[in-house]
Amino acid sequence: MSVIETFPPFRWTARFLGWFGIDGRALVVAIPFLWLLVFFLVPFLVVAKISVSEPAIAMPPYTPIISWDGLYATINLSFENYSYLFTDALYRNAYIFSIRIAFVSAVLALLIGYPIADYIARSPEPKRSLLLMLVILPFWTSFLLRVYAWQGFLRSNGVINNFLIWTGVTDTPIQMLQTDFAVYLGIVYTYLPFMILPLYANLVKLDESLLEASADLGARPVSTFFNVTLPLSMPGVIAGFMLVFVPAIGEFVIPELLGGPDTLMIGKVLWNEFFQNRDWPVASAVAIAMLVALVIPIMILRRAEQRAADAS
């Protein structure tokens, strides 16, 4: 028994908790669960509640869902906010556009990140640590600052255009800022480390002798990649893809700073509903619908993965 365990207040607390079947192990596990409950589930329920209420000119700007009428409580659930999402094409377009931007960005990040991750994983040890640090290095400056810096590069009189005019490639500046291109660039640039790190973690575990065996059996490097390396790194590919795709859908800062007026991503629609229209219920419905639209495919994917793992 350690000193702390013999300390009376500790002993009494432990005995008290023991009556309820709670031991040290349960307590350790309970803390992160409690954290998730308080900081994720409760806010989610609050948002869900707002999404089924009606807008009102009040403080807060929505009607309560439970109204007291003397003795009886009446529950007013309004699903109009959700049906509204289907009637106005704005929302549908914003969802499709967001998913498209996020998907293309995730694919680009995968195409760029995979060779980098593979190169780092195959590097000798001291070099490997250095390269990994370089991947993580951008996190040490503010995300906002880095996106602003891209404005400086992409502007009509920015670094890239000045360079192109100076070298004579073009006479007039090319419009890069406030285009979808700038949004893709910003998302891929920002989220690339989230693609590289899980891929690296997977590829570094890949047994070198499998690649040698493949070459020995007559596979050229490209064939070895598609037959051995890629299939074995699929968990890393999926993890990296999800880590880029999911947050990119709700991205607000990058389309706001780099995108144009017609770059209508769902994050921006949410912002407008919330802060300009002050329509909290619709804003909440937008958020919940997005979550449902995302969670279901992810759950299907996880189920498929689980089944594949069980089968092997």
Add this chain to the structure above:
Amino acid sequence: MTVTTPAAVAKPWLAATDAPFVRIEGVTKKFGDFTAVNDVSLKIYKGELFCLLGGSGCGKSTLLRMLAGFEAPTEGRIEIDGQDMAGLAPYDRPTNMMFQSYALFPHMSVEKNVAYGLRRDGVGKAEAMGRVAEMLGLVQLSKFAHRRPHQLSGGQRQRVALARSLIKRPKLLLLDEPLGALDKKLREETQFELVKIQESLGVTFIVVTHDQEEAMTLSTRIGVMDSGEIVQVGEPPEIYEHPNSRYVADFIGSVNTFEGRVSADEADYIEIAAPEIGGDIHVGHGVSCILGQQVWYAIRPEKISISRDRPEGSRNAFRAKVDEIAYMGNLSVFRLTLPSGKIMKVTRANLSRHEEDGITWDDEIWISWDDTAGVVLTQ
């Protein structure tokens, strides 16, 4: 322990008429300052089962990897079937390798693993599957064709790896510690299977192993390696009975070595004054040496007789005391102390089920041997 094979009867290495199948000429491999393989030259003939034997870090695996094309020699030349291998990638070489870790693809079934080499060569699915089924039959794994590698036992995985490396009918099969991961009983069974398969397919095998017993059982010839160099090449009995150095004598089997100086050097015999044994050792054949030269006399434990009384007419009879007896069933190992304090080992086959002379702990006994039983080593 040597399995005499029909292929071994031919012994092409004795007649210098056949062209060698694998020719390794002055091959050196350096990793930075470290020389892993130092100026190795070898000729290996068609149909041979050649063992590269040595302790860990002796360069045997590096040599094998150079044959497979995973490493390029720093110096020297490797030829397989008359073709220079310089600059050829593994996938362009007529070799296949069986890896020490087996390196089976975990995401593929046994069948797909074995078919891999054929499919990469563009062999059609139907033909490939036919050949796979045949090969799985040969290694007795037909029932497991649809399993994944992790659902197999060590011995089954080893056979999948063997099937996969043989499916393309390579001219040369390289095996890196093929039986290392198996337990003793399975290893012994598999050794004979390996020899059988090698004979039936007529493929040339080069096997890397650190297990001298495995090398003795499998090979037509053994190349003993030490610190990146080949120290002796020969057939198993030659390596065992005529080692050319103390390293080889000590590495293969167990041996008693006595240091001494040549005290008589005649045409048909020499004598060695060996203070450790307390007398002169008589060697019944001529040895190229000079009087007074430092030599080592090496004798295997099973070639020494022990008796209570001085044996009649033996030129090599010395006193010893029984220190320890280990009963192994088929034989007993005696640990003896000589008057000089040196400890030596003698084995005696347990021919009958009773102890005939009842030699036991602490008995003063005589050891003796034939005057051709040992080897005189000069290095």
